[in-house]
Amino acid sequence: MxxxxxxxxxxxxxxxxxxxxxxxxxxxxxxxxxxxxxxxxxxVPTPDSLIHSAISAMKAGRTGYSNGRGEDSLLQALSARYSAKLGRSIGTDRFMCLPGTQTSLYLVFMALCEPGSEVILGDPMYATYEGLIRASGATPVPVTLRPEHNFRLQATDIAEKITNDTRAIFLNTPHNPTGAVLTPSDLDAIGALAEKHDLWLISDEVYGDLTHGEARFTSALANPTHENRVITTASISKSHAAPGFRSGWLCGPAEFCTRALPLSETMLFGSQPFIADMTADAVASPPxxxxxxxxxxxxxxxxxxxxxxxxxxxxxxxxxxxxxxxxxxxxxxxxxxxxxxxxxxxxxxxxxxxxxxxxxxxxxxxxxxxxxxxxxxxxxxxxxxxxxxxxxxxxxxxx
CATH class of the missing domain: 3.90.1150.10 (Aspartate Aminotransferase, domain 1)
Known part of the structure; x- marks a missing residue:
């Protein structure tokens, strides 16, 4: 066969x-x-408040079809959250809601890459990343993350791997499995490299609320200079102890979201509205x-x-x-x-x-x-x- x-x-x-x-x-x-x-x-288990939110939404009839971009209540909550964190307006047209970070990243790579493309990322990497990239036909190009740099991805190491086939640089900050957090200067240097070579910058930021001690998380979206080529992903799986609900999102340029929407609709045609309502309550609350x-x-x-x-x-x-x-x-x-x-x-x-x-x-x-x-x-x-x-x-x- x-x-x-x-x-x-x-x-x-x-x-x-x-x-x-x-x-x-x-x-x-x-x-x-x-x-x-x-x-x-x-x-810890998923908080009772979120479970009750989902139950209330189901009882209110929020069990019908949704759409490929996301429920309005969740899009509004994400817009408010990101605008507050980044200190500038991030519109609802820059978000897409999907079942978890994994699905969001799958959509991103399928929308951006093709056979022959190359994606640069740190090694070590989360166990599913190679599969996400290869599913699109692209080839993962690993860059060694060195203990002497506290496992933070270095722009100079990325530069050595860039070819005419490079389509994107894939970040994970905070990083799984090393727990490394990219600094603002790290991100600025990597963003400048992406600008120089006209590359996409993809960042999995699902651990952004789980920094230890004095460590501080900075999103790849922090510098507005690069935001036209940055796509970030996150979810409530880790931050809100809700991995089984499979509720995540991506934030990228509005044009990307428009171009990727038919692909999202082909894959899923929307997530569950009652989970979207629960997620809106989650992201609107302090972490x-x-x-x-x-x-x-x-x-x-x-x-x-x-x-x-x-x-x-x-x-x-x-x-x-x-x-x-x-x-x-x-x-x-x-x-x-x-x-x-x-x-x-x-x-x-x-x-x-x-x-x-x-x-x-x-x-x-x-x-x-x-x-x-x-x-x-x-x-x-x-x-x-x-x-x-x-x-x-x-x-x-x-x-």
Missing amino acids: QYAPVTTRLAGLGSDKWVLSAAATARRRAGQEVINLTIGEPD TLARAMATRMANRAALIHAALDGVAGLHVHRPEAGMFALIDIRALTTDSQRFALDLLAATGVAVMPGISFGAALEGWLRVALNASDSDTVEACQRIARFVQALTPEQLATTI
Whole structure:
């Protein structure tokens, strides 16, 4: 039988990236104990106020068809939020509402790229990014994010990768999995590069409300000089603890939204109005839940650092934002997936291998910060015992 080339382009880029998460789930279903630190879900349930908002909207009859751009109430709420944050008017014609950041990014790449296009992005990267780019026929061009720059993407490194086929630069700030936050000067330099070479600048900003401590998030839209080529995406999945509602959006030039609208309508023809009403209530409120969550996650990153940094050669990288810490295991092994599988089998602690996020993170682990403090401490104790008990023979053969 014949299949479309997209199925070949995406082979191995879906659930194959999440082997450890699937193994942890299978272990739990088998009745075995597991501390699952693989998935970046919020550490609290969706607030009752948002659930009641969705229920009220359903009871009010908001269960019909919508449209490809979004419900007026949500578009107005997004316009008010972005205008207030950016200090200038951002009209409703610059937004499109879709089921989550993932769908928004899929629409963006399908609308901007084609076979032969190249998209520059940082390595490591979120596990689905390569698939999003390849789905459009474009080729991802990775740029190594270096620890000495705190994993922040550098304009000078991007410049070396630009060719005549480059169509876009893809940012993720705050970054998953490293927790890096691009500074205003970083963004200005990257924006100037995009202007010079007439490139699109795409930015996934879903963790924007989850900065830690003194870190401050700056949107790629902050500098109006570049706004005619910038498209950002976000959602309520992380900031409002509502991942299962699949409610996100993009903000870009009005012309982009007009050009992309038929594609959105072909894909979905609108999201659920009752979820749009709930989302409008969410984005109109201050990010109180996100700030509290970020504080807890920063504290857990500190717990992990205190417990594991320096143990048996481990090094813990503390994030500036987001839901993850990184553990450098290169002193022990460069096979992060084998290490993570062995760790799960021996201790019941599930973490993500760095290789799931790109070649640059091989020899690292990504650890979610959404478990309770007590589970986080217990997981660290198990990891410490595991690495301290490893023999040279085990390092050579098992890991």
